[in-house]
Amino acid sequence: MDLKHKKDAGLSDPFSGSDFALPDSASAPQPAAPPGGGKQRARSRRREKKLNNKRVVRIEDIEQTLREQGDEVDPDTVISYFVPRRRAKLFGAALLRLDKLYLLLLGLLLLLAILFIISFTQEKMGNFTINLNRLEMYRKGIAMSADPEFTSPTARLRASSVEDATNISISDLPDNLDDIDGDHNGRNYMAYTYYVRNAGKENTSYVATLTLESSTKGAEDAVRVAIWRNGERIVYAEPSADGTPEEGCENFVSRYLACVYHEPEFLVGNVDKYTVVIWMEGDDPECVDDIVGGNIQFSMNINADDDDDTSLFAKFVQDIRDTLTGDKAIGASSSDDVPDYYKDHEVNWYSRRNQ
Numbered sequence: 001m002d003l004k005h006k007k008d009a010g011l012s013d014p015f016s017g018s019d020f021a022l023p024d025s026a027s028a029p030q031p032a033a034p035p036g037g038g039k040q041r042a043r044s045r046r047r048e049k050k051l052n053n054k055r056v057v058r059i060e061d062i063e064q065t066l067r068e069q070g071d072e073v074d075p076d077t078v079i080s081y082f083v084p085r086r087r088a089k090l091f092g093a094a095l096l097r098l099d100k101l102y103l104l105l106l107g108l109l110l111l112l113a114i115l116f117i118i119s120f121t122q123e124k125m126g127n128f129t130i131n132l133n134r135l136e137m138y139r140k141g142i143a144m145s146a147d148p149e150f151t152s153p154t155a156r157l158r159a160s161s162v163e164d165a166t167n168i169s170i171s172d173l174p175d176n177l178d179d180i181d182g183d184h185n186g187r188n189y190m191a192y193t194y195y196v197r198n199a200g201k202e203n204t205s206y207v208a209t210l211t212l213e214s215s216t217k218g219a220e221d222a223v224r225v226a227i228w229r230n231g232e233r234i235v236y237a238e239p240s241a242d243g244t245p246e247e248g249c250e251n252f253v254s255r256y257l258a259c260v261y262h263e264p265e266f267l268v269g270n271v272d273k274y275t276v277v278i279w280m281e282g283d284d285p286e287c288v289d290d291i292v293g294g295n296i297q298f299s300m301n302i303n304a305d306d307d308d309d310t311s312l313f314a315k316f317v318q319d320i321r322d323t324l325t326g327d328k329a330i331g332a333s334s335s336d337d338v339p340d341y342y343k344d345h346e347v348n349w350y351s352r353r354n355q
Helices: 038-054 059-068 086-097 100-123 312-325
Strands: 128-132 142-145 156-159 189-198 204-215 223-229 232-237 257-266 271-280 296-304
Touching (some): 128 142, 204 223, 232 257, 271 296
Parallel strands (some): 128 296
Antiparallel strands (some): 128 156, 142 189, 189 271, 204 296, 223 232
16 A cells, blocks of 8 residues: 655554554564574565565555544555455465365366267257167177278267258158168258167167157147168157047157167077158148247167166176187177188178078
């Protein structure tokens, strides 16, 4: 704090008494030198400096003192004083006073928030995803691919989004949707074709479920989902307003479950082909202006259909043993994993067993 006196003002120094001590070390009373040598004097100077750095006098207190002395307050006589970076220092000191456990909890909460944002962003990248159960399916040699040759077997596929889509009629869809592989969206519709094969160690069964993950502004009431499974097409939709199926469609199983495909005998060497097409049906009476700006997201999940109570650790150990001994070793893309009748070529859509 600085004070500026004018000779003509005739103001007395309000700080000449014992009420206030200026934060300037020159005007502050100097403590007696402590006995004990240079180290104690150095410590004393450090404490004194620390106290002076923390000493802050408010402008309101100065004005109150001037009023009590009967002097007129001249704004030009008072200049504010502050300690640079004081807030940052106080904030750091407060953090240091927090218990380490609190800091750990705050860090974990921040990490969870970041992970949530990342996962949410990834899930919103496409309006259709296909997920294969890694623990029960992929480990057995069952895999998916967006191409019939299975050049890149995987356990997860994602279709690209369709932006600014409007309604169309089923009669406007192309006739060759089941003949194009992978991602092949069109104007106002989403289309994706993929393959599931068993190139693993044993015959199995699976259940594929199409689930409505999210919907806004009632878009689910006018949506249509057409699925080709090995060339056979079925169209699914929410029931009409009176509960009956929409024309040419089968009802969704429930509000959030569109359909279920059950394959009880997915033999080694079998390959199944799926084409999924999603659009807003313009001929649906519930396709109204209120759903403009809405969005919808589906996912297809493929899970094992058998009850296996074996622990994950036991499965892991068995997989390692089989791989080391060469007995039904795991590998979703290797021809060594299929029976002898496929020994000379890989399992794909063209060499599949279930032709």
